[in-house]
Amino acid sequence: MNNVKCTICSKIIGARAYSSDQNSSVRDEEGHGSHTASTAAGSKVPDASFYGVAKGIARGGVPSARIAAYKVCDSIGCAGEDVLAAFDDAIADGVDLISISLGGEPIAVDSDIISIGSFHAMEKGILTVHSAGNEGPSVSSVSSVAPWLFSVAASSTDRKIITKVVLANGKTLTGNAVNSFTLNGTKFPLVYGKAASRSCSDILAWNCIEGCLDSRLVEGKIVVCNDPNVIEETSRVGALGTIILGDDQKDVSFVLPLPASILATDQFSVLQSFLNSTKNPQGSILKSETTKDTHAPVVASFSSRGPNSILEDILKPDISAPGIEILAAFSPVASLSSFNEDKRHAKYNILSGTSMACPHVTGAAAYIKTFHPDWSPSAIKSALMTTAWPMNATIQGQYEDGEFAFGAGHINPVKAKAPGLVYEASKDDYLKMLCSINITTFGTCPKHVTGSPKDLNYPSIQAQVNAVKKFTVEFPRTATNVGPGNSTYVAKVDVADSDIKVSVKPGTLSFKSSGEKKSFIVTVSGKGLKVTSRLSASLVWSDGTHNVRSPIVVYTNSL
Template sequence: MADQQLIRLLEAIREVSMDFQPNSPVKRQQKSLARIHGVVSVFPSKALHLHTTRSWDFLGVTKNVKRNPSVESDVIIGVIDTGICPESPSFSDEGFGPPPKNWKGECAGGDNFTCNRKLIGARFYAQDDSSARDEYGHGVHTASIAAGNRVPRASFFGIAEGIATGGVPSARISVYKVCDARGGCQWDDFLAGFDDAIADGVDIIMCSLGTELYGLHWVEDPVAIGTFHAMENGILTVHSAGNSGPGIATTASTVPWLISVAASNTDRSIIDKIVLGNGKTLTGSGVNSFILNETKLPLSWDWGYQPPPKSCKGGSARKGPIRKLTNLHHQYVIVRRECNPGCLDKKKVKGKIVVCDGNFHNYNPFDEALRAGAAGAIAVGKRNTSSIEPLPASTIRYNGGYTEMQLYFYSTKNPEGTILKSEATIDSEAPSLTPFSSRGPNMVAPDILKPDITAPGIDILAAFCPEITPSGYDFDKRKTNYIIMSGTSMSGSHVTGAAAYVKTFHPDWSPSAIKSALMTTAWPMKETQGAFDVYGVRDHEFAYGAGNLNPVKATDPGLVYEATKDDYLAMMCSMNLTFFGKCPKHIKLGSPKDLNYPTMTVQVKSGKAFEIKFPRTVTNVGISNSTYEATILISNTTDPNYEVLKASVEPRILSFKSLDEKKSFVVTVAGKLKLLGSIVSASLVWSDGTHHVRSPIAVYTDLGPK
């Protein structure tokens, strides 16, 4: 179907109120549109959600890493996001030549927008928009992580100062603004952006937004549709897994023809220290640029109306669960307070540092502290992700200084403290997964592992637009060219840069070959590195996929698992899905697990013995004359009382005589998992002594409550 025809159809759909009631005129129009030749699916346009510089050094992509500058300059990354700020130093075109010869796009950036030889293309789509300029601050950040220039002395008001750089600083960027100033992104704009990026001739597409509809059928999923179209045209799409963790089955990035990215940290963390009146220092998290000059202010914890006013949304002003603590022979009754909206007494907290104690699932406690006139705020909760607030603020965890603060607070008549400016510190345990990163298993295709890989997504310093407030509050007048953000959007940007880096060494590689190279060379994650779901159960590969990104190794993977459009169609035919195309006659797959994927996953029934076979084919891209031997490693976390797994591969030796030669093998796993929610991990490693081609294996039962 022609791109412009598809766009016209999407625009026609958008003009109609999508009130899908039975027998409504809209319902009849939907059926009429569906009969048009070439229409894959007709569905209501809904909202997508954004999945928001030490990191590249941490990944091994240092200043002196091997590069192909001339080839890198010909790589074009399409950024489908909230736009960009063309004046940012990260997108200066100093030293750049003309755009690559395969570039077919244009600079249609609208008002007050100019492209250059680095930022070679721009488009925007929202009806009430007039420019591709970023008004939200997300697209400029992600674009610079992937392909921003090297900019010295970058920082957020002195925090994390250093050289800001993208993974492929010589690459070109084309921007497709599909989201508005509030971060709202419509499906039809998203698909139009994909079509334009493909027609413009981009090489890699970065997409850091998606639905929050877990298990959304692929025929109704704009990400599935847009990325399939890209794959058909030889373009790899990198997609963020989402920020809805740590619950199981929370990723909406489910299709196998894109690479789904989870978020982990680097060995640099941003911390925000709290100094109590007794001299003790607590370490919290937060990106705080404010300086209180170590002035100690009163701490307010026992505040709130009794009974709460009507404006109080929630129970934070009421006495919550009572918790008793015994320390140094003192027993204190601790009453939780949560800073719910409208619940703080301005008279009691104005000019003080207020302490907010709760889980904060659906609101930001710092908003309420700000409304009540607090001079600063300390949040106590389960999550430990840094955020930028318009007042001095820090977050501590229940197991990270909470008890010390409680004991101090209730042992003195006039508790006081201060919040220091944030600083960078070393995290020797990195990489570890972040709780907010969305998890598998895959709700649409349970035998396809998702996410695929993890990459840095915590406390990432990258470009920002100085005209945008860093905290989201209009009265916050701070202006900065660089900001610190966290999210799977940031991790997806690192994988985008890595994919482009691999492509500079292998311009002719297919999207699946690049994806395979990134996955099979990833660093294995340790079982202790944050892979727990909301119930405290290890979620293994469903948290981090094949492991942590290793870009330099990915340029020389040795072997790759390749899949074509026909392979994906055959896989969908095994699921009785034919909306993307006809079933290929020359390829038959019994189930999705038979897809030639770099990982091997299967869901089995608890309490029943199983024997599963995974057929796979690898292509030699390493050394022409080479011999690979297989090793299978079973995770040492397996409980033999409840989980039994044996695995083998046939043949165990693969001998190649030339490059691009293909060899097939079959992995067999057998055993019994007695309990619901069981996950057993293993890995297959092919090695010729130089290359180590690793494929995770995950066998699991129904994981229970979602």
């Protein structure tokens, strides 16, 4: 190292690459791995920013933690055999936690490589934290479905990144984009539709369809487009910048390769009126700035939703964590965006996705493990789930999916280090659950198997029921006292809808020592529920100091 102090050498203690390409390097050439790893365990770095945007101290969840990196993806994709090999190596290397921010479609747990690899990790006392997926707000899109996985949804923080457009008439419009560029001037020509094209119809020109824009007509100008998927085209033809209509995912800003702002319909309509009212429309796109988001945390529009399409009685995702506009370390050899024209490189980048939320929970789990190194994976997971901040389904906007969006709620690591009670599940418990649905590939099933996945000692409570018919569902649970020895917890049930009733027996749990276990049964009943119903409640065990909360969800089988 030529006598230069290497701060990263004590952080990354191991790296392996897996690929059929023998020339594959362990170096992160995409940036994704650097971003997620530094979010989980990056050291403190002052004055970090993305070209001055979102400036502040960058740090991972547990800055003192060490990182072992396992590169299982390349430009082609992520081979299943490589993922399994990485799980095996990580287990053999003795890692404490595994964070995996990749996935695909929801598939059966005995066919899913990540489910299989993480089961082996669980057997060795290693918790695997997994991104829920980015296919939201589609129903049943969550791909992390196994109960031994810690499945993470993405939500907002109270810092929002916006990019303003200033028109020559003095009006200011607010849009979404991470714009690192500063235009040299305050007024530039705005060009829209046929004024930017010599070869296309009005509609195609308005949408800035590929091949329509004429580089001679857009040079030195800001192009206005009706289609949100035209960034590559406006950048390719050398436009000075672009303003785009885009209502999809208006809750998140992405890094773009040129000065740009994406406006929602109401803001774009103001721009159109201005364009129609003057012969020489001008304006400018300002560099991005941060603002306070008072509604946070709200689940991201892109975050994959439940219900769990594989194990219908297991609530997924498990928890929500920051996954929108996250500033973290980035590979200096990687492109900052997904666009070919973007030639910039930087040490930090702003990304969004459940990939970004996942390492937040990994960092929190590492934090919990520093206080409780002997806790099982399920105990750590339970502690984080039962102490999560309850989220308000009424402010989820058009993506109002309740627990199917955010699971137990938004992560609260400080509370989780002393949860009071935990719900533990062992390998035998998971095997019993799997055997109850005739999955035998994970181990030998006992001769007589009873019950169903809803009977698993899980921190959340969920059941799928038939629409219209009356129902009564029982959920057996066992709580382990991890708080003071002499403790008494009283059950409190909060039911949001009168169509269901919830009871808990016994309603009081008295413990004489730490580590003692007590069992109880939650019963949920109701008259016939409508098709596509999702009804919520919650159970809180409280000793006056600790509040151990479990979400309760009942939904019909026609969602």
